[in-house]
Amino acid sequence: MSTALAGMAGGRADSTGARFGRGTAWLLLALLIVATIFPFYWTLRTGLVTNASLFESNTDKSVIERILPDDPTTVNFRRVLGQATDEEILEATGRTNSASFDYLTAMKNSVIIATFIAVGQVFFSALAAYAFARLRFPGRDKLFFLYLTGMMIPPIFVLIPNLLLILGDFWVFDANGHEWLDWVPGYDASSRTFLLGRLPGVIAPFFFMTPFAVFFLRQFFLGINRSLEEAALIDGASHFRIFRSVILPIARPQMITLGVLTYITAWNEFLWPLVVTQQFPEKQPLTVALGVFTTQQPGTQPDWSGLMSGTLLAALPVIVIFMIFGKRLVDSIQFSGIK
Amino acid sequence: MAATTSERPKGAKLNLYGGWRAAWPFLLPSFLGFLFFFLIPSVRGIYLSFTDWNLIANDGDWVGMENYDRMVDDPLFWNAVKVTAYYVTLNIVTQTILAIMIAVAMDRLTKSSVVRSVIMLPYLIPNVVVALIFVWLLNSNLGIIADLFSFFGIDSNYFAGPDAVIPTIAGINTWRHMGYTALLIFAGLQTIPKSLYEAAALDGASELQMMRNITVPLLRPVLALVLVITVIGSFQVFDTVQVATGGFGGRPGGPGDSSRVIYVYIYELAFGRNELGRSSAIAVALLVFLMFVTFFQLKILRANESDLA
Numbered sequence: 001m002s003t004a005l006a007g008m009a010g011g012r013a014d015s016t017g018a019r020f021g022r023g024t025a026w027l028l029l030a031l032l033i034v035a036t037i038f039p040f041y042w043t044l045r046t047g048l049v050t051n052a053s054l055f056e057s058n059t060d061k062s063v064i065e066r067i068l069p070d071d072p073t074t075v076n077f078r079r080v081l082g083q084a085t086d087e088e089i090l091e092a093t094g095r096t097n098s099a100s101f102d103y104l105t106a107m108k109n110s111v112i113i114a115t116f117i118a119v120g121q122v123f124f125s126a127l128a129a130y131a132f133a134r135l136r137f138p139g140r141d142k143l144f145f146l147y148l149t150g151m152m153i154p155p156i157f158v159l160i161p162n163l164l165l166i167l168g169d170f171w172v173f174d175a176n177g178h179e180w181l182d183w184v185p186g187y188d189a190s191s192r193t194f195l196l197g198r199l200p201g202v203i204a205p206f207f208f209m210t211p212f213a214v215f216f217l218r219q220f221f222l223g224i225n226r227s228l229e230e231a232a233l234i235d236g237a238s239h240f241r242i243f244r245s246v247i248l249p250i251a252r253p254q255m256i257t258l259g260v261l262t263y264i265t266a267w268n269e270f271l272w273p274l275v276v277t278q279q280f281p282e283k284q285p286l287t288v289a290l291g292v293f294t295t296q297q298p299g300t301q302p303d304w305s306g307l308m309s310g311t312l313l314a315a316l317p318v319i320v321i322f323m324i325f326g327k328r329l330v331d332s333i334q335f336s337g338i339k
Numbered sequence: 340m341a342a343t344t345s346e347r348p349k350g351a352k353l354n355l356y357g358g359w360r361a362a363w364p365f366l367l368p369s370f371l372g373f374l375f376f377f378l379i380p381s382v383r384g385i386y387l388s389f390t391d392w393n394l395i396a397n398d399g400d401w402v403g404m405e406n407y408d409r410m411v412d413d414p415l416f417w418n419a420v421k422v423t424a425y426y427v428t429l430n431i432v433t434q435t436i437l438a439i440m441i442a443v444a445m446d447r448l449t450k451s452s453v454v455r456s457v458i459m460l461p462y463l464i465p466n467v468v469v470a471l472i473f474v475w476l477l478n479s480n481l482g483i484i485a486d487l488f489s490f491f492g493i494d495s496n497y498f499a500g501p502d503a504v505i506p507t508i509a510g511i512n513t514w515r516h517m518g519y520t521a522l523l524i525f526a527g528l529q530t531i532p533k534s535l536y537e538a539a540a541l542d543g544a545s546e547l548q549m550m551r552n553i554t555v556p557l558l559r560p561v562l563a564l565v566l567v568i569t570v571i572g573s574f575q576v577f578d579t580v581q582v583a584t585g586g587f588g589g590r591p592g593g594p595g596d597s598s599r600v601i602y603v604y605i606y607e608l609a610f611g612r613n614e615l616g617r618s619s620a621i622a623v624a625l626l627v628f629l630m631f632v633t634f635f636q637l638k639i640l641r642a643n644e645s646d647l648a
Binding site for chain 1: 362369372373380384387443445447448467472473480481486523546574575588602
């Protein structure tokens with residue numbers, strides 16, 4: 001009786017009802033974990049067999065019998081990575097030239113985009129957060145509120161205007177002919193392809209700030225004890241010095257958490273990179289390359305095993321990052337409440 | 340005074356908290372980002388909605404309210420509104436109910452960070468990847484989940500049909516979001532003092548009574564914020580629809596008009612039909628609507644008042 005009581009998180013009194021509740025709750029959690037893991041497992045399992053095997057096991061075997069792959073092979077993963085020979089591809093797909101996208105290039109683009117966005121956004125947002133949390137200047141709270149209103153803006157609302165900006169139309173009501181900008185590298189007033197189809201174009205809107213990042217860091221900076229920096233200020237240290245030597249070391253864990261979240265968000269971004277790189281396959285990040293590749297797949301008998309290997313490989317970096325930082329991210333939910 | 344510019348201020352006139360002179364270098368990068376990618380585009384988005392802007396010519400004339408008039412008379416717009424509302428309702432109801440159940444179960448059973456991490460994982464996977472995995476799992480010929488459903492008498496072709504596409508997409512996104520939403524609610528549950536449950540149990544309250552009289556009222560502020568966030572996110576569904584319905588010979592928003600949600604319609608008008616003005620008008624309407632939804636939700640859920648006070 002007493003052990004049963006102690007075992008209950010809420011310290012509720014023991015009763016058949018509560019025990020029944022615990023059983024149901026465990027069942028629910030177990031089901032949830034299976035439902036969470038299974039799709040990933042099935043993607044892996046699909047990638048580990050040939051398309052022919054998918055058909056065979058589908059006709060010959062029951063659902064339970066299909067759980068384990070027959071004759072597992074790594075050919076699909078090597079295929080996606082461009083490491084398979086022509087004979088292997090023919091054997092695996094029954095086709096001589098299976099359509100594919102350049103996974104390694106897309107991967108490289110994704111890494112560049114996500115890295116620049118995470119580093120730039122966190123650093124510049126931290127600078128702004130320092131000013132909002134630690135400095136006093138007229139209009140501070142109004143400016144901060146203005147930043148926060150940015151959180152209300154749905155991305156599609158600024159999608160077209162941002163595209164026009166990426167095309168080199170820098171002013172609101174004006175369109176063509178900015179010869180005065182010819183000195184900007186890559187700018188060509190006549191062709192209007194300024195940053196279109198280029199990685200800086202994908203990165204730019206997320207590089208300098210997001211209202212959420214500024215808000216998240218400001219909340220944290222507000223909680224840092226002021227006595228240390230006041231002593232430093234009286235000793236004549238500049239605000240940059242304080243930012244670098246007092247605030248940054250204390251806020252390091254939170255900045256890493258935010259950086260990881262930003263990295264994953266940038267990695268997952270689809271709509272904006274789609275608009276910027278749709279016609280430029282060699283500049284597409286993984287999400288866009290995969291999405292565009294899917295539209296080129298036939299409706300009947302697509303290359304499922306190749307597609308699922310590519311899909312899993314596209315999620316792999318996120319899964320790896322998650323394995324390293326998972327606990328930190330989960331704990332940050334308690335801290336920030338809402339992302 | 341001017342001579343001391345950029346010198347570190349010394350002596351009695353030291354202003355510890357800087358003023359604008361200290362603040363502007365900290366604010367400049369983020370302000371440029373805000374100006375160019377939030378503020379100017381917002382003004383421009385509103386401006387474009389009053390023009391017949393054409394991306395190829397990159398030109399357009401002021402047309403007044405025409406885009407808004409056409410929006411109101413456009414059956415495809417109202418179809419998109421209907422489809423989106425259907426999606427949001429299904430998604431929010433299933434996701435929120437499941438998330439509350441998961442959060443309560445976790446609160447009872449385990450604070451294991453491994454369990455919490457696994458539950459959060461789908462939320463971090465790209466939408467495109469999630470959509471593709473489920474298109475495969477639900478494939479009418481070979482999909483294993485479709486096969487499982489056929490045990491319950493659901494035809495394996497069901498998921499490809501126009502009636503099922505929105506429920507299916509709502510289901511996929513419920514799978515992706517319920518764990519994360521559960522963690523937010525779980526965080527809220529941690530703030531409820533355990534002594535309240537102990538006292539109620541001593542008084543002989545049942546599980547259901549405790550749920551109704553303690554958990555729900557005290558969780559309300561958290562639940563309100565979670566709902567605002569998930570409802571707003573839900574109205575903006577795009578990636579999943581675009582990939583799940585646009586691949587494999589399909590058309591985004593299909594079959595027919597059955598999954599053309601508001602984001603997909605805005606995208607299609609702008610980039611499929613080059614009608615940037617009409618597209619912008621609908622985007623403005625969406626912005627206004629979402630602001631209204633936020634305000635309304637916070638109001639009726641009284642998010643800023645806690646019963647714990």
